[in-house]
Amino acid sequence: MHDSMNAVEQAIRSRQSIRSFLPDPVPPAIIRRILEAATYAPSGSNIQPWQVHVLTGKRRDALSQALLNAHRAKEPERRGYQYYPAEWREPYLQRRRETGWGLYQWLGIGKGDRAAADEQRGHNYEFFGAPCVMMFTIDDDMGTGSWLDYGMFLQNIMIMARALGLDTCPQAALANYPDIVREHLGISDHQVVICGISIGYRDPDARVNRYRPSRVEVDSFTVFHDD
Secondary structure, eight states: OOOHHHHHHHHHHHOOOOBBOOOOOOOHHHHHHHHHHTSSEEEEEGOOEEEEEEOOOOHHHHHHHHHHHHHHHTTOOSSSSSOSSSOOOTHHHHHHHHHHHHHHHHOOOTTHHHHHHHHHGGGGGGGOOEEEEEEEEEEEETOOHHHHHHHHHHHHHHHHOOOOOOOEEEGHHHHHHHHHHHHHHOOOOTTEEEEEEEEEEEETOOGGGGGGOOOOOOGGGGOOOOO
16 A cells, blocks of 8 residues: 555656657557546536547647647637636736746746747647647536536546656647637537647656746645644
């Protein structure tokens, strides 16, 4: 049991958003195994609200090109839900800035270099070179609780991937152009595009993969109520 617990903790701690993948394909049986394990996520009344589309090969490439074209053309982003707060405040504003600016600085992108920053953002739509991307949708009449359940499902996918030697990058940016996603996946307007996860094998030589943002200390967000 002790070794098993160490393995779980290692999978959690080693999970990071990988932004450069090797082109090596991921066997379909591995993707299916990951998704089967993820189904053990809890959900209210066990309704299991997740719906998944797995794209590889030409279907993956076609979606990537369409999203990248929209980004380069500066088409308006129309994400079907509000991800961030309407107004930023501390401490979240500082954390956001530290992460975003930290990544760009790590990559040698200076403040104000909009062209370089925009090019880096565009790599989202290339799925950072990952050979496989999963797109996630939910029925538009599901409540907030189902979205919480969905988060646990997504986390299961990412942790299971690490357990099998794979890496991932969860990407809300892939929901920025939901009409394009709906067209390519053949889904209705009653499906909300939540996000995507790029999955594959990390490029060990890519500098971007060595960037890791900080984590806040437990005592900064926890109150222990003792007798």
